[in-house]
Amino acid sequence: MFRKIKSFFGKLIFIQIILLSFLWMLASGMTLLLINLVHVSYEVNDHQSASIVISILGIIVFWILASILTYVLVGLYKGRDKELDK
Amino acid sequence: MNDPQYIDEDEVLFRPIYETSKSFYILAAVLVVLLLFGVFMYVRQLVYGLGVTGMNEPVSWGFYIITFVFFIGISHAGTLISAILRLSKAEWRRPITRMAEVITGIVLIIGGIHPIIDLGRPDRILHIFERGRLQSPLLWDMTSITAYFTASTIYLYLPLIPDIALLRDRGGKFNKLYRILSWGYQGTEKQKHVLERAINILMVMVIPIAISVHTVISWIFSMTLQPGWHSTIFGPYFVVGAIFSGIAALIIVMIVFRKVFHFEDYLKQIHFNYLGTLLLVMSLLWFYFTFAEYLTTFYGHEPTEMRVFLYKFIGGYYPFFWLMVICNFLIPLIFLTNKKLKTIPGILVASIAVVIGMWLERLIIVVPSLANPRLPYPTGMYIPSLTEVSLLVAASSAFILGFMGFSKLFPLISIWEIKEGREESVRVVSERLNEYLPSKGHIRK
Numbered sequence: 019m020f021r022k023i024k025s026f027f028g029k030l031i032f033i034q035i036i037l038l039s040f041l042w043m044l045a046s047g048m049t050l051l052l053i054n055l056v057h058v059s060y061e062v063n064d065h066q067s068a069s070i071v072i073s074i075l076g077i078i079v080f081w082i083l084a085s086i087l088t089y090v091l092v093g094l095y096k097g098r099d100k101e102l103d104k
Numbered sequence: 105m106n107d108p109q110y111i112d113e114d115e116v117l118f119r120p121i122y123e124t125s126k127s128f129y130i131l132a133a134v135l136v137v138l139l140l141f142g143v144f145m146y147v148r149q150l151v152y153g154l155g156v157t158g159m160n161e162p163v164s165w166g167f168y169i170i171t172f173v174f175f176i177g178i179s180h181a182g183t184l185i186s187a188i189l190r191l192s193k194a195e196w197r198r199p200i201t202r203m204a205e206v207i208t209g210i211v212l213i214i215g216g217i218h219p220i221i222d223l224g225r226p227d228r229i230l231h232i233f234e235r236g237r238l239q240s241p242l243l244w245d246m247t248s249i250t251a252y253f254t255a256s257t258i259y260l261y262l263p264l265i266p267d268i269a270l271l272r273d274r275g276g277k278f279n280k281l282y283r284i285l286s287w288g289y290q291g292t293e294k295q296k297h298v299l300e301r302a303i304n305i306l307m308v309m310v311i312p313i314a315i316s317v318h319t320v321i322s323w324i325f326s327m328t329l330q331p332g333w334h335s336t337i338f339g340p341y342f343v344v345g346a347i348f349s350g351i352a353a354l355i356i357v358m359i360v361f362r363k364v365f366h367f368e369d370y371l372k373q374i375h376f377n378y379l380g381t382l383l384l385v386m387s388l389l390w391f392y393f394t395f396a397e398y399l400t401t402f403y404g405h406e407p408t409e410m411r412v413f414l415y416k417f418i419g420g421y422y423p424f425f426w427l428m429v430i431c432n433f434l435i436p437l438i439f440l441t442n443k444k445l446k447t448i449p450g451i452l453v454a455s456i457a458v459v460i461g462m463w464l465e466r467l468i469i470v471v472p473s474l475a476n477p478r479l480p481y482p483t484g485m486y487i488p489s490l491t492e493v494s495l496l497v498a499a500s501s502a503f504i505l506g507f508m509g510f511s512k513l514f515p516l517i518s519i520w521e522i523k524e525g526r527e528e529s530v531r532v533v534s535e536r537l538n539e540y541l542p543s544k545g546h547i548r549k
């Protein structure tokens with residue numbers, strides 16, 4: 019059903035890794051943002067416990083999403099039939 | 105497959121990508137003009153300030169927030185319905201899920217932009233990053249919408265990979281893009297297993313995220329002490345309303361693309377019957393929540409709450425309120441319970457009424473409470489300006505344009521799921537039936 023993937027495979031992988039890295043940058047960015055907001059809540063004496071709980075939930079969700087996409091993309095790369103690449 | 109004479113049995117699903125009619129270009133041109141006019145009015149707002157809108161004291165939220173809540177609500181169409189139908193292994197979902205997921209992606213972007221438009225000065229968004237307070241539902245909202253957008257984009261992309269691989273192998277335009285996005289997918293057993301596992305995890309994850317989004321949006325209102333807003337029922341009420349408007353939007357999108365691209369063989373009467381039944385159930389649920397909400401207010405007869413109640417029922421906003429009830433309850437009830445009217449055109453009429461009704465519901469929630477605050481002000485007045493109306497039109501144009509753009513790049517119906525359905529559904533459903541039906545030869549005592 020699917021024909022061979024041709025030669026500029028290395029360039030493709032490089033572009034795909036760049037695209038995947040955007041998601042990790044988002045996850046990292048959200049983590050830093052939420053940590054900063056917890057820090058602000060300590061400074062202004064807000065409900066620190068609520069801030070921490072919300073932050074933990076938010077951080078976990080983003081990291082799981084980034085992990086799922088990485089799992090898929092690594093899995094697709096490893097699961098390919100190298101014979102079809104030739 | 106490499107034979108130039110080869111025609112796929114689902115060739116009609118590829119046609120929107122490779123063939124573009126004159127009317128497509130004309131419609132795109134009209135929509136781009138409307139969008140650009142909206143952008144012009146927004147730039148004008150940036151120059152002259154929020155004074156160009158109808159917002160004032162005490163009505164400091166208007167069309168922008170209404171549209172924000174409305175579009176985020178519609179986003180529930182996609183991921184939630186698609187995820188729930190996949191989770192329940194409903195075979196009839198196959199031609200529907202892609203369009204539902206695309207709706208989510210597009211409306212989340214459009215809805216997410218509106219609070220920034222409402223800010224007046226968009227640079228103020230940076231305050232969230234510097235000095236945001238996690239105690240505020242606005243921050244919860246920002247977090248949950250970002251999470252939902254990320255999850256639903258991945259949830260759209262993963263099932264799209266096999267179709268992108270098909271497009272890659274056909275050759276032709278955008279081939280480099282398809283090569284990048286297909287991630288080397290060849291349809292091997294290992295690759296199918298990886299994709300299936302990831303989609304299964306995501307479809308379970310995305311449901312609580314989707315529910316949290318509209319619950320948190322409702323808390324922006326209900327966590328305040330504004331009369332008409334401070335209600336414990338708002339969380340589930342908003343979620344029900346979101347799913348309701350989402351199903352209606354999905355039906356409209358399906359009917360339009362069925363007509364325009366000749367998908368009659370894929371989007372059949374039975375799909376619309378099932379979605380029409382879901383729409384009716386949501387209409388009844390919506391009515392139940394609305395009735396419970398207003399009965400509680402009326403029975404309590406608290407003076408500031410009653411001011412808002414009467415303003416909606418018989419005061420300045422009564423035309424919008426009763427039009428909302430007609431659109432969200434009466435019209436769906438009439439069209440979806442009557443066999444003669446429950447045709448595709450009838451379901452379309454009901455869906456359009458629901459979309460209008462749900463926008464009105466957001467109007468009824470936002471403005472009357474602000475116009476009648478707890479403070480001893482006279483009732484406020486809100487008349488939307490040309491700026492706000494044009495941005496609403498621009499948002500709607502952006503939605504349609506987004507779909508049109510998607511249709512030129514990717515299939516609107518999941519081709520690999522249709523093929524998989526043809527090959528495996530009968531066997532899978534038979535096995536499932538055998539699992540829960542009693543076997544033959546059972547002896548009764």
